[in-house]
Amino acid sequence: MDVGCGTGRDALFFARHGCRVVGVDASPVAVELCLRRRDELGLSDRAAFVCDEVGSASLSETLRAHLNGGPVVVYARFFLHAIDEEAEASFIKIASELVCERSILAVEFRTHRDSMLRKETPGHFRRxxxxxxxxxxLGASGLQVDYLVEGFGxxxxxxxxxxxARLVCTRAAAA
Incomplete structure (x- = not known):
């Protein structure tokens, strides 16, 4: 599941390499672009795209319908820093519901150390x-960080x- 999939670059990469992917984005224009690119690439059997807000009441159920249970990778690259804290809390709630045994959450985001650096696209909202x-x-939501790295490059x-920073989480072991 690629949350905040934008143009579908990463979701379609995963689909081209054999993964079944569900991309989610709040922009109908972005989702329409993803659907066109998916069809041009002949990946309609491997990639689905959903237009929804991460905070909507229906998103978790919609995603479950696409995922058919079992292990999942919840993936969000450059998404968390592009949403406000309320949306982040909704994202963490959904991720903690979907990340079960043998599943992971993988995220990449701009850190606080990036705030004063020059930006190639200065007009974007960023946290x-x-x-x-x-x-x-994440820990308060039942997820444990198994891998964390941060830096440049x-x-x-x-x-x-x-x-x-990049991090990978799994479901925390029961105490």
């Missing part, structure tokens, strides 16, 4: 997230070398 605080919020775009 700068302190990784330790996000780890605490992970998300270069033209002259923009964002200070980003």
């Amino acid at each position: 700068y997230i302190e990784p330790a605080r996000l780890v605490a919020r 992970y998300a270069k775009y033209r002259a923009d070398d964002a200070h980003t």
Whole structure:
């Protein structure tokens, strides 16, 4: 599941490599583009795209219908820092519901260390997230961070070398 899939670049990459993917984005224009690109690539059997807000009451149920149970990867690249804290809380709630045994949550986001750096696209809304605080919020939702790395070189775009963090979570073991 690619949350905040935008143009579908990552979702379609995964589908081309054999994964069954559900992309989610709040923009109807983005979802329409994803559907056209999916059909042009002949991936309609591997990729579905849903237009919905991460905070909507129906999203979790819609995603469950597409995912057919079993293990899942909830993937969000450059999504968390593009939404407000309320939407982040909704995202974490959905992720904690979907990440069951053998499932993972994988996210990449701009850290607080990126806030003063030059941006190639300066007009975008961005929050700068302190990784330790996000780890605490994930932990409070029953997820444990198994991998965390942060630094430069992970998300270069033209002259923009964002200070980003990547983390992978699983369901926390029962106490």
